[in-house]
Amino acid sequence: MGQVKVSIxxxxxxxxxxxxxxxxVRELAAYINKHVTGLAQEVGQVGDARLLLMAGLLxxxxxxxxxxxxxMLEQELENLSSQRASAADRTRQAEDALADVLDEAARRLEDLTRRIEAA
Structure with a gap:
């Protein structure tokens, strides 16, 4: 187990x-020290315990x-994922509808070709 010396x-x-x-741990201590130092400048030296408490609250x-x-970002991500899934479903439906239209057009062209060849 390691030990580190920090200054607050x-x-x-x-x-x-x-x-x-x-x-x-040094980085975390430096972050706390930044808050404690700022508070000490604002409110004065009101005791280590109180400064640490105030820094902890900040x-x-x-x-x-x-x-x-x-x-909030997780909720937004969930909403976007849901919208994406919905858009993918609509795209599949549109592709299916287009395929049906193209199949019907091909069937009609084949019928016309047969009629022309028969005539």
């Missing part, structure tokens, strides 16, 4: 992580919005 609000923390996940809000967008 100028404080170092050692975090355990899976082997190979060290860079990802990240949770971002995640909530992202999940809503994903859900």
């Amino acid at each position: 609000n100028d404080r170092s923390y050692t975090v355990a992580c899976g082997d190979g996940e060290e860079n990802h 990240v949770a809000d971002e995640l909530s919005e992202a999940l809503q967008k994903v859900k």
